[in-house]
Amino acid sequence: MQPFTEKVVQIIRIIPPGKVMTYGQIAKLAGNPRGARQVVRILHSLSRTYGLPWHRVINAKGEVAIHDEGQSNEQMSALKQEGIEFDEYDKVDLTIYRFDPEWNDVDLI
DNA sequence: TAAATGACAAGTG
DNA sequence: CCACTTGCCATTT
Numbered sequence: 551m552q553p554f555t556e557k558v559v560q561i562i563r564i565i566p567p568g569k570v571m572t573y574g575q576i577a578k579l580a581g582n583p584r585g586a587r588q589v590v591r592i593l594h595s596l597s598r599t600y601g602l603p604w605h606r607v608i609n610a611k612g613e614v615a616i617h618d619e620g621q622s623n624e625q626m627s628a629l630k631q632e633g634i635e636f637d638e639y640d641k642v643d644l645t646i647y648r649f650d651p652e653w654n655d656v657d658l659i
Numbered sequence: 660t661a662a663a664t665g666a667c668a669a670g671t672g
Numbered sequence: 673c674c675a676c677t678t679g680c681c682a683t684t685t
Binding site: 552554582585586592 | 681684
């Protein structure tokens with residue numbers, strides 16, 4: 551497995567309840583600012599086996615990016631249960647709910 | 660080994 | 673704010 555993939559997994563695992571991260575943000579922290587699409591693939595294929603909080607990962611606009619309706623509804627209710635609120639366009643306020651690791655030493659985790 | 664894929668991002672008008 | 677374009681790159685076909 552690529553180091554990038556492994557880091558992405560590590561990062562997603564540390565997202566606390568009630569907070570979210572964006573694909574691009576995760577990719578950047580994992581060492582590849584252009585790897586947003588790889589994060590997508592990882593969530594798809596590894597979220598189950600690694601028990602990742604996949605529902606806390608959304609796109610840069612603050613929207614749930616799932617195309618499948620059933621799954622997107624599942625993600626939204628999961629986030630609501632953690633205290634995250636959606637506006638009338640089903641978007642979250644990233645200025646409030648975005649998780650910023652600040653102490654950014656992801657390599658140590 | 661080459662081509663296609665994707666739950667994206669950032670820029671432009 | 674919306675529509676559209678371009679860049680992206682690990683994984684899958």
